[in-house]
Amino acid sequence: MEKQLDPMKDDLPLMANTSHMLVKHYTLDLDVDFKSQIIEGIIVFFFETGSRYRKTSSTDEEGCQSQFDETCKIRASEPCHIPVTDLSACSSTMEYNDFAVCGKGEKDTSDKNGNHSNGEQASGIPSSKNCCDIENHGSTDFLLVLDCCDLSVLKVEEVDVAAVADIEKFARSAKLTDASEELGNLRNQIVHELVTLPADRWKEQLYYYTRCSQAPGCGELLFTTGTWSLEIRKLGICTPRDFPHAIRIWYKTKPEGRSVTWTTDQSGRPCVYTMGSPINNRALFPCQEPPVALSTWQATVRTAARFVVLMSGENSAEPVQLQEGILSWYYYVTMPMPASTFTIAIGCWEEVKQQPFTADVQTNSDFSLPFSQADLRWHEERCGHVEYPCRFQNPAARLQTVIPYRVFAPWCLMENCKELVLQLIPQCLSAAYTTLGTHPFSRLDVLIVPSNFSSLGMASPHIIFLSQSVLPGGQHLCGARLCHEIAHAWFGLAIGARDWTEEWISEGFATYLEDIFWARAQQLSHDEVKGQQELKALLRWRRLRDEVQNSEEELQVLRPNKENTGEVSESGASVVKHGLKAEKIFLQVHYLKGYFLLRSLARAIGEASYLASLRKFVHKFHGQLVLSQDFLYMLLEDIPEQKESGLTVESIFQNWLDTSGMPKPLLEEGETWKECQLVQQVSGELLPDQLVLLLESLLEEKTLCPRTLQCLEKTYKLREQDAEVRHRWCELIVKHKYVPGYGDVEKFLREDQAMGVYLYGELMVNEDAKQQELAYKCFAAAQEHMDVSSAKVVAEMLF
Numbered sequence: 001m002e003k004q005l006d007p008m009k010d011d012l013p014l015m016a017n018t019s020h021m022l023v024k025h026y027t028l029d030l031d032v033d034f035k036s037q038i039i040e041g042i043i044v045f046f047f048e049t050g051s052r053y054r055k056t057s058s059t060d061e062e063g064c065q066s067q068f069d070e071t072c073k074i075r076a077s078e079p080c081h082i083p084v085t086d087l088s089a090c091s092s093t094m095e096y097n098d099f100a101v102c103g104k105g106e107k108d109t110s111d112k113n114g115n116h117s118n119g120e121q122a123s124g125i126p127s128s129k130n131c132c133d134i135e136n137h138g139s140t141d142f143l144l145v146l147d148c149c150d151l152s153v154l155k156v157e158e159v160d161v162a163a164v165a166d167i168e169k170f171a172r173s174a175k176l177t178d179a180s181e182e183l184g185n186l187r188n189q190i191v192h193e194l195v196t197l198p199a200d201r202w203k204e205q206l207y208y209y210t211r212c213s214q215a216p217g218c219g220e221l222l223f224t225t226g227t228w229s230l231e232i233r234k235l236g237i238c239t240p241r242d243f244p245h246a247i248r249i250w251y252k253t254k255p256e257g258r259s260v261t262w263t264t265d266q267s268g269r270p271c272v273y274t275m276g277s278p279i280n281n282r283a284l285f286p287c288q289e290p291p292v293a294l295s296t297w298q299a300t301v302r303t304a305a306r307f308v309v310l311m312s313g314e315n316s317a318e319p320v321q322l323q324e325g326i327l328s329w330y331y332y333v334t335m336p337m338p339a340s341t342f343t344i345a346i347g348c349w350e351e352v353k354q355q356p357f358t359a360d361v362q363t364n365s366d367f368s369l370p371f372s373q374a375d376l377r378w379h380e381e382r383c384g385h386v387e388y389p390c391r392f393q394n395p396a397a398r399l400q401t402v403i404p405y406r407v408f409a410p411w412c413l414m415e416n417c418k419e420l421v422l423q424l425i426p427q428c429l430s431a432a433y434t435t436l437g438t439h440p441f442s443r444l445d446v447l448i449v450p451s452n453f454s455s456l457g458m459a460s461p462h463i464i465f466l467s468q469s470v471l472p473g474g475q476h477l478c479g480a481r482l483c484h485e486i487a488h489a490w491f492g493l494a495i496g497a498r499d500w501t502e503e504w505i506s507e508g509f510a511t512y513l514e515d516i517f518w519a520r521a522q523q524l525s526h527d528e529v530k531g532q533q534e535l536k537a538l539l540r541w542r543r544l545r546d547e548v549q550n551s552e553e554e555l556q557v558l559r560p561n562k563e564n565t566g567e568v569s570e571s572g573a574s575v576v577k578h579g580l581k582a583e584k585i586f587l588q589v590h591y592l593k594g595y596f597l598l599r600s601l602a603r604a605i606g607e608a609s610y611l612a613s614l615r616k617f618v619h620k621f622h623g624q625l626v627l628s629q630d631f632l633y634m635l636l637e638d639i640p641e642q643k644e645s646g647l648t649v650e651s652i653f654q655n656w657l658d659t660s661g662m663p664k665p666l667l668e669e670g671e672t673w674k675e676c677q678l679v680q681q682v683s684g685e686l687l688p689d690q691l692v693l694l695l696e697s698l699l700e701e702k703t704l705c706p707r708t709l710q711c712l713e714k715t716y717k718l719r720e721q722d723a724e725v726r727h728r729w730c731e732l733i734v735k736h737k738y739v740p741g742y743g744d745v746e747k748f749l750r751e752d753q754a755m756g757v758y759l760y761g762e763l764m765v766n767e768d769a770k771q772q773e774l775a776y777k778c779f780a781a782a783q784e785h786m787d788v789s790s791a792k793v794v795a796e797m798l799f
């Protein structure tokens, strides 16, 4: 079972033991220094005991959590599984005086990786063999494992949440005694009550998270850092239930850390921003990376006053001056999400604002609620996720077509953004709403990121990064990209992939929905929509065909772990297959295959009922993590007629998700694009007058190389076109002295004498011997039977 924890060098390890301890909230306190390119951080974690060690199955854990538990149960192999009762028993029989050498594989807490060691505590490492051994390398202490990389960890301590005034109300059920063990229980009890407060008390919860994060420490904890992890333990504590549920870590980032990029913006001013994958935020703060660790966060960021701090937070932070030249920014979220979706960007950006006299940008004027009554019944159902103040339950939020938005850009791109991005956002947001309903997030910032950003866009909660590359050349690329990133609010963020190897779930949906949103945003007619989408499909088909021919086969599989997808080890750790493979970021095969699968399902079902199913899926699974089959089973359940025609989840796995190469159904589809009008227009099926216009505009070009002319002839089959078209073709041949086309000219002069007269003139004016020879030759052959006045005119040209 643990074999999968032996990552290949291209696989990304997710080390955190989330089955033992599960983070519910992070409090971050960051000082950002641009001179040293270092962020100094203090982070406080608030934990729940992991699913594997909870006393009873808690009733408030539903959705993804319960699915996750099922997986754990399946994976629980006997030697590892220790019933909770045994664990608590062993903690009371610990022999603290049994000092011994470190067990096999146990790491020293000394100075490597720049960490400190606490000599006093290090001398007390117990190694009693009579205690439980939860895969912590021979030691008896429970080991909390966090994902962490390229961070200097300075100190780890337990937080005395019991020291916070008024906090006792969270610990009604706990009995206060003097015993230190009891005090530990009390603290954990307080944290438990705090992290499980009902959704309507979120403000109180946030307030106490802040207070608790500022509470004094009550003992340092031992820690070790490895390449990918930070391991923490408390002497004598050998179960997750007894381990401190609130811990504080002091750390520093390293300039070379791969979670953030320090660079300059397009106006030459310094900035720093998070990169997203492959390693996400583990070089920005220690965290639990596995998506199952859905958590909320709050962050205070201090930096020099000239910088703007943008972050995935549901409030639009207003900076507070702390001291001369230093501002503090505070953000928070109340919807639990994976730590990988946390995003921050700090730079000298400015907010792009509407001219004061411009009327508010219109949203779709013909807007009407797109859902049928039957559709709306899902709104009445309870949400399937853990408690949080959900917008799907909020009547006002459910009617919000366009959420509040802001645009930030470097100074030199402000005008461009004002004209384009600022106009497009409300149209795209509104189109997304008419397609999918309630926006999962309450607001949106769009930032034009520095030119070294490696993708055209990236979506995070409340913030979208957009590349400057989408700005020039009209609104098409920018609008489509915005739609793609906006679609991720539903697919990728509100609904996450439980297993990161299944990125097609977010990318496939976003690519499919991008077309739908963008068509609606442009308010196109049905035929225009169809044309645009077919053309786009053909381009993607060609790209996919090229990628499957030119990439490693195993990178072309959308569900590389097949039936093991979503499974983790006993501790909750796993590896993301190919997660670190560099060439993977240049591949679009996951986007494209996912897109074509969703498109083919839409075509089978009909777009209207398909979109209704997507809305139902969103209602059922928002705030949760899913696997491919969650979507596929729900969809096939809704359309029994598809089942009869042989479409099954198994056949979809086989044809689309579990195999490399071009999906079989797509191979058969290769020819269908020929009927699309926009495709025909490009593939030689221009109307004759369109061709004439095209060739005439080409005649205005000074130079055209022979290769271009050859392609032109081949693409538009110019030799088979009508005389008007062939006439322009011959003019091009003569103008550019395209020798391989001289036969066409000769033929034209012979067979199209009604139109060929002026061509003689053009053959002569170039004063090219070959062309003149051609003119004489043709005239000599035709002269005899030529119309008299035509012959006279030509003769004057020639002699």
Ligand SMILES: [Zn+2]
Pocket (backbone or CB within 6 Å): 383, 384, 385, 390, 391, 392, 393, 622, 623
């Ligand atoms: Zn909800």
